[in-house]
């Protein structure tokens with residue numbers, strides 16, 4: 001019999017596939033926004049803004065001057081998905097491979113997205129993560145962790 005995946009696996013699968021487009025050598029993140037009709041209305045991954053060549057900007061992590069790291073330049077997956085989206089996001093869900101940072105959470109709340117579904121939370125307990133959850137709880141935006149899944153093809 002053919003394998004059928006559920007909606008969560010499907011949309012998280014799209015988010016994770018999108019992550020493979022990221023040039024970040026350390027952390028690839030993907031996001032997929034879905035409306036109440038289960039239609040995909042935006043996808044994104046972490047990458048540089050338009051016109052900023054991957055080969056001309058740094059990809060280093062936290063050592064040295066901020067200017068020489070990736071952090072001031074990278075657009076996060078969730079923000080890219082919001083910016084790439086079509087139409088009103090009120091009541092939509094966002095599927096992300098990694099729990100959003102505090103900056104993306106601000107954009108998620110302001111865009112009207114009402115639920116976050118995520119798989120990884122490697123920054124759990126950091127100040128950014130705690131601030132993100134504090135804002136989500138105040139704003140009444142739900143967040144749900146799902147277990148990673150593997151599709152077996154026979």
Ligand SMILES: Nc1ccn([C@H]2C[C@H](O)[C@@H](COP(=O)(O)O)O2)c(=O)n1
Nearest residue numbers: 026027029046074076077099100101
């Ligand atoms: N929810 C998230 C968290 C992080 N990102 C991006 C930003 C960077 O490209 C990378 C994190 O870098 P690290 O310090 O883990 O090497 O992931 C995102 O898009 N969404």
Ligand SMILES: [Zn+2]
Nearest residue numbers: 076100101104
């Ligand atoms: Zn972020």
